[in-house]
Amino acid sequence: MHLKPILAATLLFAAPVLVRSQESPSSAKRGIKVGIRADTISSPRREIFATWRAYVNNEPERFASSPYWISGDQKRWPIFDLAAAWIYFGAAGYPRPEATLVSIDPVIPGHEGAADTFIVRALYTTTDSAGNSLPVALTRTFAVRERDRWVLASPIPRLTAAWTRVRRGRITFIFPPTHVFNERRAERSGRFVDSLSRAFGIITPPPINFYVADRPEDLAKFVGVDMAVPQTSFGRAVPGNNMILSGLPVYGEWYPHELTHLVLARWLAERDVFGTMDEGMAHWLGGATGRPFPVLMAELSHELATRPLLTLDSLLGPGHRSDSLANRAAAGLLAFANERGGVNAVKAVLTPRKGKHGPDHLSSAADALGLHGSLLDAGWRAFVRLAAQK
Incomplete structure (x- = not known):
C-alpha cells in the first residue's frame, strides 16, 4: 500500500503526564x-x-x-x-x-x-x-x-459558546457566526483523517475539535492572546486536547499539516520518533505555511544545488540539526520511501534504531529501502529533483 491515495483524497504539544506541580525553587x-x-x-x-x-x-x-x-x-x-x-x-x-x-x-x-x-x-x-x-x-x-x-x-469556552458546530466524520468544526463554512474542505479533512488512520493501523482515531478563525489575530484572541509574535498564530495542532486551531483563510477547514500531527501523535510518540521526522510527515502530506509539497521540494532542490556540502546525514543524521531545511529534507526522505516501498517503508523509516546520539532514522531508511552508504543519499537527491518538477 502506498500513501498516494491519501494525497489524492486529501508535541507544538504532546499530551503531558499530569502531575501535581510544586512551587519552583527558582x-x-x-x-x-x-x-x-x-x-x-x-x-x-x-x-x-x-x-x-x-x-x-x-x-x-x-x-x-x-x-x-x-x-x-x-x-x-x-x-x-x-x-x-x-x-x-x-x-x-x-x-x-x-x-x-x-x-x-x-x-x-x-x-x-x-x-x-x-x-x-x-x-x-x-x-x-x-x-x-x-x-x-x-x-x-x-x-x-x-x-x-x-x-x-x-477564555475559549466563554468566547466560543455561541459559535456554530458542524460534525463531519470524526471532526467537529467550530467557527464564529461570521465565518462561511466550506463544506468541501470539511469533507476533505474527514476523508484525510480516515485514510491516514487506516494506513497506520490506528483503529480508533480520536474525535477532533477543529476551531476555525478567519485571521491569525482572531485565532490568537480566542485562546487569550491579544498580541503575539508574528507567524505564531497561523494554526497548530494540540494532540493532548484532540484539537486543531486554524487561523489562515488559505487553510480554513482543510489543514492537512496539523491533522497529520494530531492523527499520528501517539503512534510517533510510541516509537520515539525524532521531532524533525514528525515535521517531515506533516510537510510531506500537508505542505507548510501554505506551500504544497512540490514547492517545498523545489526549495530543497535549490539549497542542495547551491550548497554542495549539505548531505542527508548532515541534515537528518542522529544528533544533527532541527530547522526548516531539515524538515523539508525529512519530507523528501519519507516521500521517497513511500515511492520505493509504500507505507511499510514509511513506517520503517519512522521506527528508528537507537543510537548513542539519539534516534537513527537514516539507518532504518537504508535497511528499509536497500540503499546503504552513498546510495541512499543519491537516491534521495534524485527523488527531490523529480518531485520539485511536479
Whole structure:
C-alpha cells in the first residue's frame, strides 16, 4: 500500500503526564512586575493577583495540573492553558519571557462589587543580547470563583459558546457566526483523517475539535492572546486536547499539516520518533505555511544545488540539526520511501534504531529501502529533483 491515495483524497504539544506541580525553587528569583494602572490592593483584585502570581511562578509551560486553575478546564483538556504555548514557545532562542501585570478588571466595566468574573491582562517580554526588552505576548485570562476562592480560567469556552458546530466524520468544526463554512474542505479533512488512520493501523482515531478563525489575530484572541509574535498564530495542532486551531483563510477547514500531527501523535510518540521526522510527515502530506509539497521540494532542490556540502546525514543524521531545511529534507526522505516501498517503508523509516546520539532514522531508511552508504543519499537527491518538477 502506498500513501498516494491519501494525497489524492486529501508535541507544538504532546499530551503531558499530569502531575501535581510544586512551587519552583527558582520562582522567587524570576520576579513579576506590576503595571502603573494595575490595582493589586483592593479586594477581590488582591486575591486574584495572588492566584495569578502563584500560577505564573509555578512554571505553566510544563502544562502540569495546577491548584490555581479552574478544575473544569483541567478535566476537559490536558493542555488547559493554550496561551502558555504562545508565551513560552513563541520566542525560541531568547530568554524565558517574564510577566508584567497590566490590569485586573471585571468583564463588565463598572460592575465592581457584583462582578463574579474578571479579566487578568499581562504582558510577557524577553530580552535580546543587548538587554533590550522585546514583547512576546499580551494575554487575557479569566478569573472566576470556584469553591469560595479565585482561580484562573481559559477564555475559549466563554468566547466560543455561541459559535456554530458542524460534525463531519470524526471532526467537529467550530467557527464564529461570521465565518462561511466550506463544506468541501470539511469533507476533505474527514476523508484525510480516515485514510491516514487506516494506513497506520490506528483503529480508533480520536474525535477532533477543529476551531476555525478567519485571521491569525482572531485565532490568537480566542485562546487569550491579544498580541503575539508574528507567524505564531497561523494554526497548530494540540494532540493532548484532540484539537486543531486554524487561523489562515488559505487553510480554513482543510489543514492537512496539523491533522497529520494530531492523527499520528501517539503512534510517533510510541516509537520515539525524532521531532524533525514528525515535521517531515506533516510537510510531506500537508505542505507548510501554505506551500504544497512540490514547492517545498523545489526549495530543497535549490539549497542542495547551491550548497554542495549539505548531505542527508548532515541534515537528518542522529544528533544533527532541527530547522526548516531539515524538515523539508525529512519530507523528501519519507516521500521517497513511500515511492520505493509504500507505507511499510514509511513506517520503517519512522521506527528508528537507537543510537548513542539519539534516534537513527537514516539507518532504518537504508535497511528499509536497500540503499546503504552513498546510495541512499543519491537516491534521495534524485527523488527531490523529480518531485520539485511536479
